[in-house]
Amino acid sequence: MSMESLSRRNTVRTQIKGLSPKSKLAVDITLNDDQHDAYVSSYATLDSIEGEVSITAPSDTRFDDILITFEGSTKTYVEKIASTAPTNGRTQAYHNFLRLTQPINDASFPQPRIAEAGRTYRFPFHFVVPERLLPQSCTHSRENEQVHDVHLQLPPSLGDPMLASDGRSLMDDMAPDMSTISYAIKVRAVQNRERDGKHIILADSAKKLRIIPATEERPPLTVTDSVDEDYIFRKEKDLKKGMFKGKLGRLTMEAAQPKALQLPAPRSESTCSPTTMATVTLRFDPADESAQPPRLGQLWNKLKVATFFGTLPMRNFPTKASVGNYDSQRGLFVETLNLSSRCVESAQWEQHTSSSHPTPIRRDSTFSISSATSIPKPSSAYAGTIFYTAKILVPITLPTNRTFTPTFHSCLISRIYALDFSLSMHTGTSVSAPTMHLKVPLQISSAGNPLARPEISAAEAEAIAGREADDFFNPRSVAPPSPEYTERAEPVQRSSQSMMQVMSSAAPPPGYSFFARPGHGMSMSMTSRVGVSSACG
Numbered sequence: 001m002s003m004e005s006l007s008r009r010n011t012v013r014t015q016i017k018g019l020s021p022k023s024k025l026a027v028d029i030t031l032n033d034d035q036h037d038a039y040v041s042s043y044a045t046l047d048s049i050e051g052e053v054s055i056t057a058p059s060d061t062r063f064d065d066i067l068i069t070f071e072g073s074t075k076t077y078v079e080k081i082a083s084t085a086p087t088n089g090r091t092q093a094y095h096n097f098l099r100l101t102q103p104i105n106d107a108s109f110p111q112p113r114i115a116e117a118g119r120t121y122r123f124p125f126h127f128v129v130p131e132r133l134l135p136q137s138c139t140h141s142r143e144n145e146q147v148h149d150v151h152l153q154l155p156p157s158l159g160d161p162m163l164a165s166d167g168r169s170l171m172d173d174m175a176p177d178m179s180t181i182s183y184a185i186k187v188r189a190v191q192n193r194e195r196d197g198k199h200i201i202l203a204d205s206a207k208k209l210r211i212i213p214a215t216e217e218r219p220p221l222t223v224t225d226s227v228d229e230d231y232i233f234r235k236e237k238d239l240k241k242g243m244f245k246g247k248l249g250r251l252t253m254e255a256a257q258p259k260a261l262q263l264p265a266p267r268s269e270s271t272c273s274p275t276t277m278a279t280v281t282l283r284f285d286p287a288d289e290s291a292q293p294p295r296l297g298q299l300w301n302k303l304k305v306a307t308f309f310g311t312l313p314m315r316n317f318p319t320k321a322s323v324g325n326y327d328s329q330r331g332l333f334v335e336t337l338n339l340s341s342r343c344v345e346s347a348q349w350e351q352h353t354s355s356s357h358p359t360p361i362r363r364d365s366t367f368s369i370s371s372a373t374s375i376p377k378p379s380s381a382y383a384g385t386i387f388y389t390a391k392i393l394v395p396i397t398l399p400t401n402r403t404f405t406p407t408f409h410s411c412l413i414s415r416i417y418a419l420d421f422s423l424s425m426h427t428g429t430s431v432s433a434p435t436m437h438l439k440v441p442l443q444i445s446s447a448g449n450p451l452a453r454p455e456i457s458a459a460e461a462e463a464i465a466g467r468e469a470d471d472f473f474n475p476r477s478v479a480p481p482s483p484e485y486t487e488r489a490e491p492v493q494r495s496s497q498s499m500m501q502v503m504s505s506a507a508p509p510p511g512y513s514f515f516a517r518p519g520h521g522m523s524m525s526m527t528s529r530v531g532v533s534s535a536c537g
Helices: 003-018 145-151 458-473 496-505 512-516
Strands: 026-031 041-043 048-056 065-080 089-101 120-128 179-192 199-211 222-224 234-240 247-255 261-263 275-286 295-310 330-343 350-353 366-368 386-397 413-426 435-442 444-446
Touching (some): 026 199, 048 065, 065 120, 234 435, 247 435, 275 295, 275 413, 275 435, 295 386, 330 386
Parallel strands (some): 041 199
Antiparallel strands (some): 048 120, 179 199, 222 366, 275 386, 295 413, 350 386
């Protein structure tokens, strides 16, 4: 090797060693569809997130790699409450449930990897909001597979006021400071220190994103009303004629879980508040045939917003009973919103007799609300004669001064909703009017981008087309059935006229493509995205 080449190599090595490892790179993250009128950009399931990262060095800086990732993380903490001051403190948890890395071609980097002073290097990125998380995101133990399934669904952004609402106004999403779910595009420039190989972060920048995944309405809950403390679907109450006048009868109040409220897509221009309809059913069993139903008063309905959080993964769906008063690993935050109050005195009572409506078989303690009956079952005081029923329709509309997220369950945080109904009535007594309470679950779903479609590569599309073509040409057996299937068959005598009628009424056979595509030829039912939106355009 010549002295000239050795001198040149030593000169380059000396320059590289002389580069300051503490040089901070200026990083700028821009989005191609940047929503300039919003505090933060919002996306739904299958939406594309495209943009560019610009890196500028104030001086010549050596680097080894640049990482561009789309990440989602959960942060929680629970305050320890104790009787002695030295034991006070908090437990914390952090879960990085999503990390997508943008591949960068080596040709995009300078050779050698030294960022020249004043020069800007640009790296494009493209991410797609996934429909589900990978199984590796939830590896903790659980009591059933349904918990694992919901934990693999993408949770919405939560707990950051900058990410609330549509990004254009700062509103409260009713999440406590102890629970935060955040998404961001992150950029890191890394340098490996020569003497020990330790990673030195030359630049670390992030751009927040608001993610509201598309969610569908799940099947209604089936709750054991004798054990569950979170919901009350049915309540019975004895009514009196007066202070010392004996019983008037027994009133039963029932309500079923209404259809889900569906939030519009994050970037939707809709200004309508989601609306659904709940039904409260009443039954009055009089103490004697002369007793008349009570006069109804006011019906109040409230929305309970419950946020469960913890520093340990949730093995089951959280309930109030699963969170202790002084639990140092789990917490519950509940906020109550008043929805409406209306007079229901005009509700019409309908009289029934036992002959027209025989006593139904009494249900067990498991009360399925998926198919609420039009007439509640008899109360414990029913004498088997006449009874009265009434129905009250209650429209439910979300307030516009709060931000709502879809109902979700993740490893560390859950958000659920419930409707609280309170009904007062007048029985002619001088004491205060009696009141009955119900509490039923309410789901909130979210609409996705109707134009978003899952993207597949050209190789995947070619593989799918090849498989369908192979299935099309696969031979099918048209031989007569084996004797084992025909030896026991009884001959059926049909006249030629009846045979012609059967043939004429039969549906035509399906085409070959019907059998070529997998999944066809079977009866399948799919749950559609169900939710009642308001009627305004």
